[in-house]
Amino acid sequence: MSKVLFAIFGNPVSHSKSPLMHNLSFQGLDFDGCYARYLLEDGEKLRETFFSLSLKGINITVPHKEHAYNACDVLDPFAKKVGAVNTIVEKEGKLYGYNTDAPGFLKAISEFENIKTVLFLGAGGTAKSTSVILKEEGYDVTILNRSESRLTYFKENGFQTYTFDDFKPRSYDLVINMTSAGLEDDSLPCPSQILEQVIPTAKACVDVIYGKETPFLKLAKTYKKPTKDGSDMLLYQGIIAFEYFTEHTYTFEEIKEHMQQAFIL
Numbered sequence: 001m002s003k004v005l006f007a008i009f010g011n012p013v014s015h016s017k018s019p020l021m022h023n024l025s026f027q028g029l030d031f032d033g034c035y036a037r038y039l040l041e042d043g044e045k046l047r048e049t050f051f052s053l054s055l056k057g058i059n060i061t062v063p064h065k066e067h068a069y070n071a072c073d074v075l076d077p078f079a080k081k082v083g084a085v086n087t088i089v090e091k092e093g094k095l096y097g098y099n100t101d102a103p104g105f106l107k108a109i110s111e112f113e114n115i116k117t118v119l120f121l122g123a124g125g126t127a128k129s130t131s132v133i134l135k136e137e138g139y140d141v142t143i144l145n146r147s148e149s150r151l152t153y154f155k156e157n158g159f160q161t162y163t164f165d166d167f168k169p170r171s172y173d174l175v176i177n178m179t180s181a182g183l184e185d186d187s188l189p190c191p192s193q194i195l196e197q198v199i200p201t202a203k204a205c206v207d208v209i210y211g212k213e214t215p216f217l218k219l220a221k222t223y224k225k226p227t228k229d230g231s232d233m234l235l236y237q238g239i240i241a242f243e244y245f246t247e248h249t250y251t252f253e254e255i256k257e258h259m260q261q262a263f264i265l
Contacts, residue, residue, distance in 0.1 A: 004033045005054060006245055009040040009068075010061035012184065017211065018059055021238045021262040022245075028258030029250055043067030047095065050088065057089040057245045059238075062180050065101075065125030072097030082132045083153065084125035087241040098244055101126050102133035104237030105208075108228070112204050115173045116140055119198055121189040121216075122178035123150040123161075126208060130178070131159060142172065144190060164190055169197040175220075177207040182214030189216055199223050210234050231263055 008018040014037070022035035033056075040049060043064040050058060050071070060068040068085040069075070073094040079085050085097035105126075109115065118134060120127050123145035131141045131154065142160040144167055145151055151161040162168065175198050181189040188195060195216070199205060205220035210230035217227045239255045 004031075004056045006033060006035040006057045006059075007038045007053065007055055008035070008059045008061060009038050009046060009049070009064055011039055011041055011063065013037045013039050013061065015183070015211065016061065017234065017262055018061075018238060020265070021235070021259045022242060024261050025242055025255055025258040028261075029246075029254065031246055031249075033245070040064060047071040050090070050095065055090065057087070057241075059241055060086050060088065062124065062126075069097060069125075071095060078102065078129075078133075082129040084129045086125070086129075086237070087244055089244050098241070099129045100237040100240035100244070101233070102129040103240055104235075105130045105233045106133050106137060107236045108230075108232035109174065109206060112174065112226075112228075115203065117172045118142070118174045118176065119144060119172040119202075120176055120178050121145075122181075123154060124178060127178040128153060132157065135159070144194070146190070164194065167194055169194065171201040172198055173203045175199060175202045175205045177205075177209070177214065177216045180209065182207070182212075182216055183209050186215050188219070192219075195219055199225060204228065206230075208233060235260055235263065 008016050016037050019035045019037050026033040046067050065084040065086055074096045076098045079097050079099040086101050087098040089096045117140045120143045123143050134141050143154045144162045148163050154161045177189040179189045181187045199220055200223050204226040206228045207214050207217050208230040220227050239252055242255050
């Protein structure tokens with residue numbers, strides 16, 4: 001019997017730790033699976049690429065989470081609500097879509113205490129899903145984005161929204177970079193004048209990018225702020241995705257034991 005094939009689709013994708021995370025877990029749990037990375041340049045071709053590669057499941061990273069949503073035949077209720085999918089599993093020729101980013105993110109920030117107000121820098125697919133789950137858990141979330149067009153979803157769902165031009169700063173407990181700014185360059189997620197207004201009063205700063213200290217986190221550290229990159233979020237969403245990939249054969253803790261090794265190697 002041939003191995004069950006999985007992959008991550010994204011652009012860029014060469015930096016992804018997901019193959020190491022999942023392959024360590026397949027090996028440690030004696031599951032006959034193999035996980036690769038695939039550079040997908042055209043998100044419109046996600047579905048046909050999935051089937052042409054004979055995959056059983058995929059994770060999706062930037063910038064294809066909304067394309068992934070549109071590619072699915074069946075959507076998990078939470079994925080449907082937030083309009084973003086980062087995990088797809090094939091069952092009997094149909095694609096089932098899930099969102100593991102949001103529960104993974106919620107678990108990752110839960111270690112910060114006394115957090116009530118949150119500022120998101122960016123309004124992409126990850127921001128959509130995480131803003132909804134944070135709101136459901138009682139957090140007050142504000143969205144700041146370069147352009148007005150991406151803010152429509154958030155306005156319709158009752159979030160306070162701003163563009164760089166009309167932003168009115170106040171005190172936020174947590175400031176989070178939800179963009180890819182700093183992943184492959186030295187850019188900041190928004191103008192430095194804005195960051196210099198919101199970081200000093202924050203209790204902590206978080207970046208969804210993992211594996212490097214971004215310019216955003218470096219700036220936060222100059223203000224002596226506790227920081228966190230996206231590693232825990234990546235680990236927790238990966239464990240939840242693995243549960244879907246393997247039809248909940250293993251417990252969260254069983255998977256975590258093997259998957260967390262990817263962050264030590």
